[in-house]
Amino acid sequence: MKNFKPWLPAMLSIIILLIFLGVWHLATLPTQGTIDPNLDPEYAKLLGASAAVGQKSTMPTPADVLDKLWVNVKDPFYDHGTNDKGIGIQIAYSLARVSLGFGLAALVAIPFGFLIGMSPLLYKALDPFIQVLKPISPLAWMPLALYTIKDSAISAIFVIFICSIWPMLINTAFGVSTVRREWINVARTLEVKPLRMAFKVILPAAAPTIMTGMRISLGIAWLVIVAAEMLVGGTGIGYFVWNEWNNLSITSVIVAILVIGIIGMILDLLLGKVTKWVSFKE
Amino acid sequence: MNELDPIIKIQGIAQRYPKREGGTTTVFENLHLNIQKGEFVCLIGHSGCGKTTILNVLAGLDSTSEGYVFVDGREINGTSLDRAVIFQSHALMPWLSVKDNIGFAVKSRWPDWTKVQIEAHCLKYIQLVNLSGAENKRPAELSGGMKQRVGIARALSIAPKILLMDEPFSALDALTRGVLQEEVLRICAETKQTVFMITHDVDEACLLADKVVLMTSGPQARIAEIVENTMPKPRTRATLHHDPQFYKIRNHLVDFLVNRSKMHLTDPNALDFDPKYPPVVQPGLDNIAA
Numbered sequence: 001m002k003n004f005k006p007w008l009p010a011m012l013s014i015i016i017l018l019i020f021l022g023v024w025h026l027a028t029l030p031t032q033g034t035i036d037p038n039l040d041p042e043y044a045k046l047l048g049a050s051a052a053v054g055q056k057s058t059m060p061t062p063a064d065v066l067d068k069l070w071v072n073v074k075d076p077f078y079d080h081g082t083n084d085k086g087i088g089i090q091i092a093y094s095l096a097r098v099s100l101g102f103g104l105a106a107l108v109a110i111p112f113g114f115l116i117g118m119s120p121l122l123y124k125a126l127d128p129f130i131q132v133l134k135p136i137s138p139l140a141w142m143p144l145a146l147y148t149i150k151d152s153a154i155s156a157i158f159v160i161f162i163c164s165i166w167p168m169l170i171n172t173a174f175g176v177s178t179v180r181r182e183w184i185n186v187a188r189t190l191e192v193k194p195l196r197m198a199f200k201v202i203l204p205a206a207a208p209t210i211m212t213g214m215r216i217s218l219g220i221a222w223l224v225i226v227a228a229e230m231l232v233g234g235t236g237i238g239y240f241v242w243n244e245w246n247n248l249s250i251t252s253v254i255v256a257i258l259v260i261g262i263i264g265m266i267l268d269l270l271l272g273k274v275t276k277w278v279s280f281k282e
Numbered sequence: 283m284n285e286l287d288p289i290i291k292i293q294g295i296a297q298r299y300p301k302r303e304g305g306t307t308t309v310f311e312n313l314h315l316n317i318q319k320g321e322f323v324c325l326i327g328h329s330g331c332g333k334t335t336i337l338n339v340l341a342g343l344d345s346t347s348e349g350y351v352f353v354d355g356r357e358i359n360g361t362s363l364d365r366a367v368i369f370q371s372h373a374l375m376p377w378l379s380v381k382d383n384i385g386f387a388v389k390s391r392w393p394d395w396t397k398v399q400i401e402a403h404c405l406k407y408i409q410l411v412n413l414s415g416a417e418n419k420r421p422a423e424l425s426g427g428m429k430q431r432v433g434i435a436r437a438l439s440i441a442p443k444i445l446l447m448d449e450p451f452s453a454l455d456a457l458t459r460g461v462l463q464e465e466v467l468r469i470c471a472e473t474k475q476t477v478f479m480i481t482h483d484v485d486e487a488c489l490l491a492d493k494v495v496l497m498t499s500g501p502q503a504r505i506a507e508i509v510e511n512t513m514p515k516p517r518t519r520a521t522l523h524h525d526p527q528f529y530k531i532r533n534h535l536v537d538f539l540v541n542r543s544k545m546h547l548t549d550p551n552a553l554d555f556d557p558k559y560p561p562v563v564q565p566g567l568d569n570i571a572a
Binding site for chain 1: 341342343360361362363365366367369371373375376377386387390391420421422440
């Protein structure tokens with residue numbers, strides 16, 4: 001493979017972005033309509049000139065979105081009642097739900113995965129349950145959660161919990177069960193006690209795999225929170241999207257999509273940093 | 283035979299596996315061996331004769347199908363800090379620095395030691411294997427020879443009664459191997475360490491061993507002979523081959539590996555002796571041998 005200058009990928013990224021924005025801009029330019037000769041002039045007058053001569057596309061232009069984004073970023077934390085909160089507040093709600101659900105899932109999945117990974121018997125016995133539960137869309141749990149918990153806010157957190165638990169559980173169990181035999185043998189010949197073995201040998205050896213599971217989980221949690229909040233309503237970035245759809249503000253929806261993507265990227269980058277920190281070269 | 287009580291007594295151990303089509307495969311059987319304190323014993327045999335299993339049994343990592351192993355008069359029950367293992371693949375923990383890899387072992391041996399004590403102890407052994415300056419490096423940053431030095435330092439740092447080595451130098455290039463062999467020789471001579479080592483390398487055995495245990499090829503491997511290395515000590519790699527005994531011993535070992543190790547499979551009388559007392563030979567002092 002040929003080497004390239006370090007700034008080349010960034011420049012290419014910017015060019016791709018500019019092309020994308022350009023196409024978007026051209027595609028959403030206001031159509032220059034001519035007055036339909038058959039149109040009743042009275043009717044045209046009634047509707048106003050814009051309707052008569054064709055109109056601006058309902059899809060916002062990049063400039064519109066940029067404007068809207070600026071408005072949202074300028075004042076992200078305003079609160080004008082239930083249906084009019086700043087995007088910052090909505091994201092804070094979503095992040096709080098995700099971190100609570102994800103955190104609880106980690107607290108359950110990692111110790112439990114550790115146990116399963118240590119015991120081939122448990123691994124085999126629980127595998128069918130995990131395999132059945134894993135592919136269930138987390139939203140399918142929503143009615144059950146609403147019915148049993150009877151609280152929409154907690155139900156949303158439960159849905160996050162249930163969707164983030166599986167990748168962490170499976171990866172932890174896999175990481176723990178595949179720790180190199182020789183490291184365990186070294187510890188055995190040193191008469192290392194089980195707890196020290198778990199924390200000083202198995203945990204660091206399995207940490208990269210566990211972290212990979214956590215990254216997958218957090219990614220899924222961030223995907224699911226938007227859908228969950230659309231269902232649950234009230235607060236959060238998912239609700240924001242739905243609310244703006246009801247307002248027919250496509251511009252705001254696009255802004256929200258952009259923000260969701262960026263936050264998701266930041267979350268993954270953060271966990272990526274931690275993964276790098278616990279990884280080791282052999 | 284010896285008035286001293288041996289530190290390791292292996293009595294009639296055997297390893298058998300059930301075959302897929304029924305019956306059992308016997309890897310080795312009827313194995314008896316005594317090792318005295320301070321002795322350096324090398325075990326030589328072809329692959330598949332169960333050498334590594336024997337070492338793992340001594341380490342307490344494996345168990346046998348039959349027989350008993352006593353260390354210091356007590357039957358082996360699992361692993362012990364008194365028996366340190368140097369693994370063929372060095373088995374360093376890649377997330378720990380050189381110092382911490384050794385420190386992990388030291389902390390296991392003396393859980394009550396302070397950080398300062400552990401650090402000082404680690405540095406002493408890092409110096410012993412000539413790795414000063416690399417204490418904070420990760421294993422990934424070290425060459426194969428340096429990694430094995432760390433493995434040696436880790437094993438020695440817990441002051442084991444017995445050092446078990448499973449082909450410790452076989453993954454290294456010839457130059458590095460030679461240097462490490464001499465260091466092991468020096469360290470073991472200084473500390474009068476009891477060592478049980480598996481090797482494929484006849485020259486390595488000639489240099490290091492007091493006794494070379496020869497095993498026949500598997501299945502049903504057994505100890506065929508114990509060769510006493512009668513070359514005077516201290517030995518060095520540079521002068522060893524000038525010793526008049528060297529080629530007698532070396533040829534004896536090579537002859538065994540090439541010709542005699544499979545004899546028992548065709549000649550039922552080849553191992554016609556009490557397996558508790560395999561013949562002890564001193565080819566170095568034998569004048570007739572070429």
